[in-house]
Amino acid sequence: MPGVTLTDDTGQGDAGSERTGPGDAEPGDPVPETASWRLLVAYIRPHRGVLLLGGALSLLGSLAGLAMPLLAKTVIDAFGEQRSLLGPVLGLTAAVLLGAAIGALGNYVLERMGEGIVFSARRGLVDRMLRLRVSEVDRLKPGDLMSRVTSDTTLLRAVFTSGVVETVSSLFMLVGAVVMMALIDGLLLLITLGVLVVVGGFVSLIMPRIRRASMQAQVAVGEMGAVLDRVLQAFRTVKASGAEEREIASVSEAAREARDRGVAVAWLASIAGVSAWVSAQLAFVAVLGVGGARVSSGALEVSSLIAFLLYLFYLVAPIGQLVQGFTQVQNGLAAVKRIREIEELPAEEADGAVYEVGTAPAGVVFEGIAFRYGDDRPVVHDDVSFEVPAGGLTALVGPSGAGKSTVFALLERFYEQQAGTITIDGRDIADWPLAELRACLGYVEQDAPVLDGTLRENLVFAAPGVDEADIWRVLARTRLEDLVSRLPEGLETRVGHRGIMLSGGERQRVAIARALLRSPRLLLLDEATSQLDAVNELRLREVIAEVAAETTVLVIAHRLSTVAGADRIVVMEAGRVRAVGTHDELLAGDPLYRELAATQFLLPT
């Protein structure tokens, strides 16, 4: 898979130039930022009721806190006036307990909502990823995609719990405290605000840097996932090549990069956080000085100065929360940008319908097909035309790189040709609903992938509704019965990551059985016999002949055994069809086929 990420602000990605739309813009551009905000708001929309409830509860908790200094003042006044302290102390205690209980409930409601948001973001992202066009996924790194689903989405939780809600409730508390302070002493308030405004301006300069650093940190985590994925995908090759040290070094390098970016975020967040704390301390010193002078001049009561100072201390928490909330919103905006990059990639159409396509053999016609994998890529198909009649066996042969597998990719509409038409049963495949088209096809890829899970899960993967009798019929056909009887748990045996517990030949037969269980109208086998031993290959040839009697089989073959029995052989070379005929006709009439037969097909020249 080409090494391409969609990141665009660190210089690590290289796909930006290939894409169009707002995803191409650099972080910090006004357009993407508003789009990120819109997406952030879109996530919250289904949860707005809960957000309001959680926010209201948190606010109520804060209100109880806001009453605290005033209640403390009543305790002090009662003390000074030598009244009973019982009432004021009970009031203070009740406010503390009530505030704590309501605050905790609000917190729970918001955290719950946060988990809900992460869940819907993940579900949406996975939904989008699996519907992306193959050509888009070709350009992505699986490890980076994984980190977007697992790690970036978690940042959204904090945006709405501590981020937005704490920002709003902190603002509320801030305003409340300021009003109370204004009621106590206007001059002291002015001093306090003066200090806060200066520090606030400084913090607001830091915020965009936090967003950028957070974006880079997430990109670095994605990059680390990509490097790790590369190693794990080729674990045996890494060991066999003695490349452990080098690969450990490259994963460590990616991890170091992630750490450095994370440290940069932490550094900026600490500066912002400490600024809030310093501003409160500065304001405290200033208020203490001026307030003390006003008390000694008799302009202010001691209890008022104490209440004012309590409000000032009370401000420390909301200011800190405000800064933290802003920081988390910045992180969330960066995460949303990375999520949005995936959501903006072109996806395949999906109508959600289930198509009954029957089992009648399908006929295929390629007419003047021109295709390349990208504008900057070489031509793969250059005016390719051939016909696959309904029913029977048609083989595609030709040198490596001739464009044979690409024929299958175009039939599955993984890619779109630049010119020409492909028809199935006389109908242009571009006009078929994608799900209907693919329901007609059974596809065995070149490397016959087997997925982690049980053997049964693998067999019914393309046709979940098949019954037990169908499974055993196909197992018999593909000579997998022996394997199943040997496995400790039969069909329920787990085959391991990428089917690692099966042999290459077994994996291929499982892939073929999977495709057959789909009862395809057109079976596409890509070099399906290349890893089978002589006995099994003979069996499979029989199976192919049996299947070809019922449906259309198009096989990319490298073996004489498959090709010799084909009703029609299409010889491809350098993106063109150079000859069509039976084995004997081609042996007699096509030099390339004769040469292929002599080498790949093990024929005497």
Ligand SMILES: Nc1ncnc2c1ncn2[C@@H]1O[C@H](COP(=O)(O)OP(=O)(O)OP(=O)(O)O)[C@@H](O)[C@H]1O
């Ligand atoms: N996803 C892709 N992106 C870019 N180029 C590709 C992609 N897949 C194949 N190609 C290129 O297209 C050309 C044709 O590939 P294709 O797999 O169709 O050949 P083939 O005839 O099936 O070869 P082989 O017999 O070796 O499998 C090759 O040059 C290959 O490098």
